[in-house]
Amino acid sequence: MDILKSIARNAAAEGNRVAFTSRAGSLTYAQLWEKSGRLAGRIDAQMGDNRDPVIVYGHKDPMMLICFLACVRSGRAYCPMDTNMPEDRLTSVAREIGNPLILIAHPEGCGLLGTKASAAACSQAERSAQANNNAQAELSEQTDNITQTEFPETEHKVISYDELRRITETSGEPGQSTPETALRACSGEDVFYIIFTSGSTGKPKGVQITADNLNGYLEWAVDLAGGIQHSRVFLNQAPYSFDLSVMDLYLSLATCGKIVSIDRELQNDIPKMIDFLSLQHIEYWVSTPSFAELCMGEPSFSADRIPSIRAFLFCGEVLTNETARRLMERFPDAKVINTYGPTETTVCVTQVRITGAMVASDSPLPVGRPGPMTRIETDPETNEIIITGNTVSPGYYKDPGRTAKVFSECETNVGGSCGLTGASADGSDSSCGSCRSYRTGDKGYLDETGMLYCEGRLDHQIKLHGYRMELEDIEANLEKLPGVSRAVVAPSRSGGRIDFLTAFIIRDGDCITDDYAGRKAVRSGLRELVPAYMVPKKIRFVEKFPMTGNGKLDRKQLEAMS
């Protein structure tokens, strides 16, 4: 698989097919290829020998895709930054790279960079993000200084949205643009994209994914859900700065599919969104489980309304038995596929089709088996999941310290091949030449058939009154109780110590009542399943859980509510 070649082929063979559509606009394969080619030439001419990563700022505009491809076709990695990122995150990433080129693929511009058309044009969400930022800047003079020195109006290299449109519409003047034949696109071990994830300690980590990583991932992923068929319709829920989006974006582009991308505003109006998805005939649903749960709050979210859905592809967080069960009830003909993998190993590395028997069983759902080019082991002492294979990132951008802590060269690879082999797309046998290992920080185990089960983060292990326990263990047991649909346990801390636990519970029907009798039933039910010290002191019934901008469960916000 060579993703750029596949897209070029699609553009040549089926150029009129729509590659991307959102409420901001649409793009055919021919347009995507042509426009990204023009922009690639311009980027290359402007940047010359500078091959630093390029920041692409925006949300769900078709220009995002054009920019991504333009960067890699010019031989530069792209770094997607969604508009939901706080501005100081953008600043710190820009500082990390060192005055990079920034492409504004957002019609409303970017406030921090002074490219905003007018204050009135900026959305409510952005305004409040900015207000937050201002408040922070007032609190910390240092932040303020950094913002000002990092982005002196005249020095940063920015291509505005209007300019991007102009560049991509018409062929550039000679001299202003590098001819296509002179461009050297990203390939092999070149970094293709960098996704910054929030490190647990302040500074974000830039996960570098190479062209080989992405191509290796796609070779495996095109077989998801029994094989992705040609020219199908994919849902894109995740913002592009969240690596879940890589699954829908590149799987779709690799198979000549259409990406239907839904923006934040639409995601906040579920009935309207369901109308939209129904009209768009979504076939492959790619989202976090939390997002599907949110949709199931709407009774109309079912096969009656969206009969086109063939499969749900989940990644990014735990898929619970309950969520899968309800989904299979609503969409009896659709496959539910669970996958697992961290950003550091290119989206996901295992997959399994969830069956009725798995859902009905008492044990949590499996996350799947790896493909032929990935090996999974667990640390015999800590049960930490360790992933080795051709999709493991070379490490964090400009951060050898944090890279060395979790990444290593595949040991068996020293002096030869590690034995991971598989057939590549062109039919030849490919073997792992230079694969790496990554320690995930997730806990899990492999059963006797090689099926992986993930039991959550190692760092969700807490200590309460001297007892060591797993929040996820308590949650899984709460969810066994009749009448409990979902449970999340959040610790209340004071002075770095945990005082007590609060269980937030979404009820299923009314067999647990929303009063003291219900809270008591939960406590006494749980006491029969776990030791008394693990029973949360506070039980709170809620309608739904808060979600992060990426559509994952927001544990921090729950902690603040406890």
Add this chain to the structure above:
Amino acid sequence: MEEKVLKILENICGDEVVSEEPDINLVEEHLMESFDYITLLMDLQDQLGVIISPTEYTREEMDTPNKIIAIVKQKLEEA
């Protein structure tokens, strides 16, 4: 004073039922384990200046919010 004691109990037991039903049996309902009982005595001392030693009363004499309030009241009057 009553309100303060109930607030302390709500914090310790983690459930507002202690204010809604002040005759509820905290021990039988598993709302107050022995660890919590020590916390209660410490909080009463810190917040109301009422000193009760752990052996002064049996758990049965202190097993409902109303009983606890009555003892605190008595202690405050004696002082």
